[in-house]
Amino acid sequence: MSNDNGADKSAKITLGDVAREAGVAKSTASEALTGSGRMTDATRRAVREAAQRLGYRPNALARGLRTGRTHSIGLHRLHAPDNFDSEYFRELIAGVMDVAITHDYDLSLLSSNPVRPRSVAPRVDGIILADPIADDLRAIELLNSGIPVVAGERYPPGMPTSPVVGIAHETALTELLEHAYRSGARRPALFAPDEKSGWGVVLRDTFLGWCRERGLPGIHRTTAFKGRRFREDEGDLLAALLTGTDPVDLVVVPGEHAALATREVMRDMGLQVGRDVLLAVCADAHLLELCEPPITAIDLSPRRLGATCAQALVNHLDHGTPLAELTLLEAHLTLRNSTERLVQQADTP
Amino acid sequence: MSNDNGADKSAKITLGDVAREAGVAKSTASEALTGSGRMTDATRRAVREAAQRLGYRPNALARGLRTGRTHSIGLHRLHAPDNFDSEYFRELIAGVMDVAITHDYDLSLLSSNPVRPRSVAPRVDGIILADPIADDLRAIELLNSGIPVVAGERYPPGMPTSPVVGIAHETALTELLEHAYRSGARRPALFAPDEKSGWGVVLRDTFLGWCRERGLPGIHRTTAFKGRRFREDEGDLLAALLTGTDPVDLVVVPGEHAALATREVMRDMGLQVGRDVLLAVCADAHLLELCEPPITAIDLSPRRLGATCAQALVNHLDHGTPLAELTLLEAHLTLRNSTERLVQQADTP
DNA sequence: TTGAAAGCGCTAACAA
DNA sequence: TTGTTAGCGCTTTCAA
Numbered sequence: 001m002s003n004d005n006g007a008d009k010s011a012k013i014t015l016g017d018v019a020r021e022a023g024v025a026k027s028t029a030s031e032a033l034t035g036s037g038r039m040t041d042a043t044r045r046a047v048r049e050a051a052q053r054l055g056y057r058p059n060a061l062a063r064g065l066r067t068g069r070t071h072s073i074g075l076h077r078l079h080a081p082d083n084f085d086s087e088y089f090r091e092l093i094a095g096v097m098d099v100a101i102t103h104d105y106d107l108s109l110l111s112s113n114p115v116r117p118r119s120v121a122p123r124v125d126g127i128i129l130a131d132p133i134a135d136d137l138r139a140i141e142l143l144n145s146g147i148p149v150v151a152g153e154r155y156p157p158g159m160p161t162s163p164v165v166g167i168a169h170e171t172a173l174t175e176l177l178e179h180a181y182r183s184g185a186r187r188p189a190l191f192a193p194d195e196k197s198g199w200g201v202v203l204r205d206t207f208l209g210w211c212r213e214r215g216l217p218g219i220h221r222t223t224a225f226k227g228r229r230f231r232e233d234e235g236d237l238l239a240a241l242l243t244g245t246d247p248v249d250l251v252v253v254p255g256e257h258a259a260l261a262t263r264e265v266m267r268d269m270g271l272q273v274g275r276d277v278l279l280a281v282c283a284d285a286h287l288l289e290l291c292e293p294p295i296t297a298i299d300l301s302p303r304r305l306g307a308t309c310a311q312a313l314v315n316h317l318d319h320g321t322p323l324a325e326l327t328l329l330e331a332h333l334t335l336r337n338s339t340e341r342l343v344q345q346a347d348t349p
Numbered sequence: 350m351s352n353d354n355g356a357d358k359s360a361k362i363t364l365g366d367v368a369r370e371a372g373v374a375k376s377t378a379s380e381a382l383t384g385s386g387r388m389t390d391a392t393r394r395a396v397r398e399a400a401q402r403l404g405y406r407p408n409a410l411a412r413g414l415r416t417g418r419t420h421s422i423g424l425h426r427l428h429a430p431d432n433f434d435s436e437y438f439r440e441l442i443a444g445v446m447d448v449a450i451t452h453d454y455d456l457s458l459l460s461s462n463p464v465r466p467r468s469v470a471p472r473v474d475g476i477i478l479a480d481p482i483a484d485d486l487r488a489i490e491l492l493n494s495g496i497p498v499v500a501g502e503r504y505p506p507g508m509p510t511s512p513v514v515g516i517a518h519e520t521a522l523t524e525l526l527e528h529a530y531r532s533g534a535r536r537p538a539l540f541a542p543d544e545k546s547g548w549g550v551v552l553r554d555t556f557l558g559w560c561r562e563r564g565l566p567g568i569h570r571t572t573a574f575k576g577r578r579f580r581e582d583e584g585d586l587l588a589a590l591l592t593g594t595d596p597v598d599l600v601v602v603p604g605e606h607a608a609l610a611t612r613e614v615m616r617d618m619g620l621q622v623g624r625d626v627l628l629a630v631c632a633d634a635h636l637l638e639l640c641e642p643p644i645t646a647i648d649l650s651p652r653r654l655g656a657t658c659a660q661a662l663v664n665h666l667d668h669g670t671p672l673a674e675l676t677l678l679e680a681h682l683t684l685r686n687s688t689e690r691l692v693q694q695a696d697t698p
Numbered sequence: 699t700t701g702a703a704a705g706c707g708c709t710a711a712c713a714a
Numbered sequence: 715t716t717g718t719t720a721g722c723g724c725t726t727t728c729a730a
Contacts, residue, residue: 014722027701027703028701057470058469059414060471061413065724070472080450082443106471123413287639364708379710380710408706410707
């Protein structure tokens with residue numbers, strides 16, 4: 001019943017109705033409403049009033065079919081629903097929405113079923129590829145669709161590319177490692193996504209490069225960014241690194257869920273985070289500030305990243321501004337107690 | 350350059366091209382591809398192969414214009430970007446995406462600028478209104494659009510309505526209050542959204558009703574669900590409730606951000622949560638489990654809620670299943686230490 | 699300054 | 715079984 005009330009006429013009023021009501025031709029009505037034309041103010045006003053009176057809402061589909069524009073942008077992320085777990089992704093979306101709303105674009109979260117590629121071309125004017133993953137067939141499909149694409153992270157090797165708005169992880173991670181070094185860390189370990197992720201590659205290369213320069217052993221393990229299964233998947237590996245004759249004294253993990261899991265493992269082993277072993281994260285989250293102890297992290301400002309991607313796309317679509325091949329945004333290190341200072345253990349057997 | 354490679358032909362191939370390539374008429378090609386028709390297997394195969402060869406992707410806009418279907422569903426939430434802060438909302442979206450992806454629907458996050466109503470009709474087949482708010486003009490516009498709407502929460506009074514998939518907050522909240530009562534709480538206070546929110550109304554009515562039945566004073570204050578400004582906005586009010594001759598001994602707040610702020614205020618006042626005063630939350634979040642002490646909350650299973658809304662909509666759109674006016678899902682209480690047991694203060698003056 | 703008509707790519711009548 | 719034709723609602727030439 002509720003969908004049947006008197007007010008819902010708007011769904012059916014067409015431009016023709018408005019034109020008839022105003023006593024003009026369809027084309028005139030169109031121009032009066034889009035403001036594109038040369039015409040009497042009286043006519044224009046008449047048309048506008050008729051439209052108002054009837055509650056006319058242009059059919060976006062028809063308009064899109066004619067103009068080739070949909071006034072919406074798409075966002076793609078592999079395993080999108082699960083990635084809502086990460087503050088990074090949801091903040092990035094918020095940033096995209098901020099500018100989409102401002103510019104009256106709708107935001108379409110593109111179905112990201114990686115198995116069954118979508119048969120229909122996406123109805124969007126532009127696409128943001130948050131964190132492109134090398135073997136994501138759907139992403140590749142989108143890259144080949146002819147629709148402008150901006151990636152929110154650099155591409156992994158062996159993947160077709162597009163203009164990128166990314167983050168200068170290198171400087172922030174180096175800063176983090178330097179800080180840990182000053183806090184006494186000499187056996188750092190990095191968990192990062194594998195080489196199918198551009199982010200993973202940058203983190204790994206930066207980490208290994210820094211270790212080499214410092215003459216330290218670079219202990220690097222890959223892990224899914226996915227989220228909550230860190231302990232199940234990498235718990236044993238982590239425990240192994242933390243024991244033995246030469247235990248690791250700094251663990252860097254990609255996201256907040258891995259951090260919490262790591263903290264748990266450490267705690268269960270009787271290690272005090274920030275004293276016995278240091279812990280830091282490559283993507284900050286509100287959670288990390290609330291932990292006991294709070295955990296040092298790199299603030300990627302994902303909301304700003306999302307907004308920057310979207311703004312670039314909108315400028316391109318609305319004004320033809322060319323898309324820069326690579327834009328890097330700064331990230332900043334947020335120091336917290338988890339990297340406070342390593343206290344040397346007494347060397348008792 | 351990257352958008353100009355050889356593979357992006359798919360953008361321009363039309364059904365006519367496929368038909369010509371296969372040597373059949375457009376309509377035949379159409380039917381061969383959509384599978385709707387009666388025809389030789391040979392013809393069908395020929396058309397399919399031609400389509401494959403050319404890399405044909407149907408134009409969703411044109412199809413939509415003709416069929417009146419877009420194969421995408423819209424999600425609307427007032428102040429959507431800021432609401433990503435709440436685990437509730439982002440889990441709800443994840444649930445919606447789960448079923449959208451399964452059924453090959455795109456998900457459009459509808460621009461929710463409440464000031465400037467969108468001039469163009471939304472290009473979606475169905476709409477999910479997460480938590481309808483009475484004075485949200487855009488929501489009302491959507492309700493009047495003639496597009497099927499499912500709300501993810503009951504409507505506040507004085508708002509047009511639609512079928513609802515909601516949560517039985519009543520039983521869960523009552524359970525919570527009973528538990529707190531058994532833990533010794535006799536002066537409960539509820540912070541909840543105001544009467545513009547259906548949720549707020551249900552919480553308030555349930556709370557006040559229960560208090561009346563128990564013969565307890567029902568201390569009820571309204572607050573925005575928004576999130577991170579709880580302490581700034583309600584901190585003083587809360588502090589006042591916690592002091593005086595008859596201080597409150599249980600505080601129930603709507604979301605995780607309010608909970609953390611409340612915990613802080615209590616802590617700053619020297620109150621120990623779970624002993625001196627109890628604290629509970631109406632919408633659970635991962636955060637609350639990690640706090641010290643962990644905070645009791647009602648698990649609304651928002652992902653299931655989102656999925657249920659989306660499934661109802663998809664069933665309606667794909668199979669004409671009527672939308673039930675009201676579906677209520679159970680919520681469950683997750684007990685944690687913050688409602689452990691009130692320890693009676695010594696009655697010293 | 700305005701109107702008539704074509705056509706965006708597709709599907710669904712209706713003919714053949 | 716297949717082809718022809720007529721639109722879906724809109725914008726955009728092109729004439730008047």
